[in-house]
Structures are given as C-alpha cells and as structure tokens.
Amino acid sequence: MNKxxxxxxLGTLASAVPGATRVFHEFQxxxxxxxxxxxxxxxxxxxxxxxLMVAALAALSVDPAEGIDWRQARPDELVAHIxxxxxxxxxxxxxxxxxxxxxxxxxxxxxxxxxxxxxEALEGLQQELESHMMKEEQMLFPMLANGxxxxxxxxxxxxxxxxxxxxxxxxxxxxxxNNITTPVNACNTWRALYGGLNAFKEDLMQxxxxxxxxxxxxxxxxxxxxxxx
Numbered sequence: 644m645n646k647x648x649x650x651x652x653l654g655t656l657a658s659a660v661p662g663a664t665r666v667f668h669e670f671q672x673x674x675x676x677x678x679x680x681x682x683x684x685x686x687x688x689x690x691x692x693x694x695l696m697v698a699a700l701a702a703l704s705v706d707p708a709e710g711i712d713w714r715q716a717r718p719d720e721l722v723a724h725i726x727x728x729x730x731x732x733x734x735x736x737x738x739x740x741x742x743x744x745x746x747x748x749x750x751x752x753x754x755x756x757x758x759x760x761x762x763e764a765l766e767g768l769q770q771e772l773e774s775h776m777m778k779e780e781q782m783l784f785p786m787l788a789n790g791x792x793x794x795x796x797x798x799x800x801x802x803x804x805x806x807x808x809x810x811x812x813x814x815x816x817x818x819x820x821n822n823i824t825t826p827v828n829a830c831n832t833w834r835a836l837y838g839g840l841n842a843f844k845e846d847l848m849q850x851x852x853x854x855x856x857x858x859x860x861x862x863x864x865x866x867x868x869x870x871x872x
Contacts, residue, residue, distance in 0.1 A: 648697045653685055654678025658834035661842030662703040665739045670696060678831040713857050719788035721858050726784070729850035730776045736843045737769040743836040751833065756826040758819045768812040775805045779854075787858065792866035799859045806851045813844055 648656070653674035656663045667674045672685050682700075686693040713721050744762035751757045783802060786795040817823060823844065825837045 648700055649683035649686075649693060650681050652679050652681055654831040654834070656682065656700065657831050658838050660700055660703055661839045662735070662739070663700055664743060664832075664835045664839065665735070666696065666699045666703070668739075668742075669699075674835070675831045713853060714861070718790070718858065718861065721853065722784045722788050725850065725853060725858070726780060729846060729853075730780065732846060733772055733776070733843070733850075736839065736846070737765060737772070740836065740839050740843060741765045741769065743832055743839065747830075747833050747836055750830075754826070756821065756829075761816065761819050764812065764816055764819060768809065768816070771805070771808065771812065775802070775809070778802070787862050790865075792862040793869060795862055796866055799862060803855060803859065806855060809847060809851065813847065816840065816844075 651659075653667060653672060655678075657667065657674040657678065664674065670689070670691055672689065672691075677685065680688070682696060683693055685691075686696060711724075713724065716724070741762050744758065744765055748757060748759055748762055752759065778798070779802060783795060783798045786798070820837065820840065823837050823840050825834050829837075
C-alpha cells in the first residue's frame with residue numbers, strides 16, 4: 644500500500660490503515676465528509692506536506708520485530724519489546740478509538756447496528772489496561788529482567804487473572820459491534836473505528852499471548868528449575 648499512498652482516498656486509508664485517523668486528526672484532514680479526496684489532493688488543497696503525511700502513515704504499518712522467535716530471547720529483551728510494541732501502542736490506540744466511538748454513537752444513535760455503549764466499554768478497558776501495564780512496568784518486569792523468577796510467581800498469577808478480564812472485555816466489545824462487523828453503508832468514521840478495533844484486538848491478543856505463553860511461562864520454568872536445583 645505504501646507505494647501508492649498519495650493516490651488512495653482519505654476514506655480508504657482511514658478504513659484500511661489502523662491509526663490513520665489519528666494522523667488525519669493531527670493534520671486536520673476531514674476523512675469523513677471529504678473522504679473521497681486522495682491524500683495528494685487533500686494535501687494540495689490544505690497546503691500540507693505530502694511527504695510528511697506519507698511518512699507518518701507508512702510508519703504505522705512498520706513492525707521491525709516481525710519474524711523474531713521470542714521464546715529464544717532474553718527476558719529483558721522480551722520485556723523491552725512488549726513495552727515498546729504493545730504497551731505504548733495501546734496508549735495511543737485507545738484514546739483514538741474512544742474518540743471515534745463517541746462520534747459514531749452520537750451521529751448514528753438511531754441506527755439499529757450502532758454500537759451503543761462502546762465508548763464506555765473502551766474507557767473501562769483503557770483504565771483496567773493502564774493500571775495493569777503500570778504494575779508490570781514498575782514491579783513485575785524489572786523482577787523478570789533481573790532473573791527474580793521465584794518472587795515473581797505471585798504477581799504473575801495476578802497478571803494472568805487480569806489478562807482473563809481483558810479477554811472478557813474484548814468479548815463484550817465484540818458483542819456490542821456484531822463481531823466488529825461494519826454495517827453496509829457505514830460512514831468513513833464508522834469504518835475507521837472498526838478497522839482500528841480489529842487492529843487493537845489483534846494487538847491485545849498477541850500482547851497477552853507473549854506474556855502468558857512466553858515471558859511468564861519461561862519464568863515459571865526457570866523458578867521451578869531453581870527450586871529443584
């Protein structure tokens with residue numbers, strides 16, 4: 644997609660590139676009513692730097708960690724990856740998703756498919772997730788990075804329990820959005836919201852998988868080994 648970003652319409656980009664709406668918001672581009680303009684046309688009309696916008700959009704889809712087998716990584720490397728790739732990304736994703744959800748709920752409240760309660764559900768998840776990530780960053784992750792696997796077992800069990808709660812919150816979000824299925828004739832904002840929700844869901848699931856099935860599991864195996872050693 645990167646090669647022809649300037650030729651894509653704002654509406655297409657808003658739907659297809661998770662996070663694009665935030666970039667458009669920063670550049671004050673109207674992707675909703677003006678969604679049929681291409682990026683190049685919109686930039687020219689507004690006198691904006693097209694290269695700068697293309698770079699901002701291209702950066703959204705770059706994942707330098709693609710293809711790494713994290714089971715072989717040191718705990719401190721995996722912790723640094725989780726914080727940079729997932730914690731920081733969730734902190735950017737959720738405020739934008741909440742903003743879009745509020746707008747969709749406000750404008751389309753009369754439509755049967757409107758996800759009433761989605762913004763509130765996302766706000767609740769944002770609070771839970773922020774508190775969870777802070778506990779990991781301030782307490783658990785430094786312990787694991789320093790090889791304190793035995794003492795880390797109690798906080799790990801709390802984090803696993805909270806991961807289950809995040810899973811329930813995701814299930815509720817899917818229920819509110821008909822499995823994140825965009826209705827026919829949905830506006831660009833609605834499409835962008837569901838595109839972003841899908842990306843967030845995939846990120847959160849990958850995030851929890853790396854913690855539960857790699858980071859925490861390795862720490863438990865190491866603690867068990869130390870105990871018997």
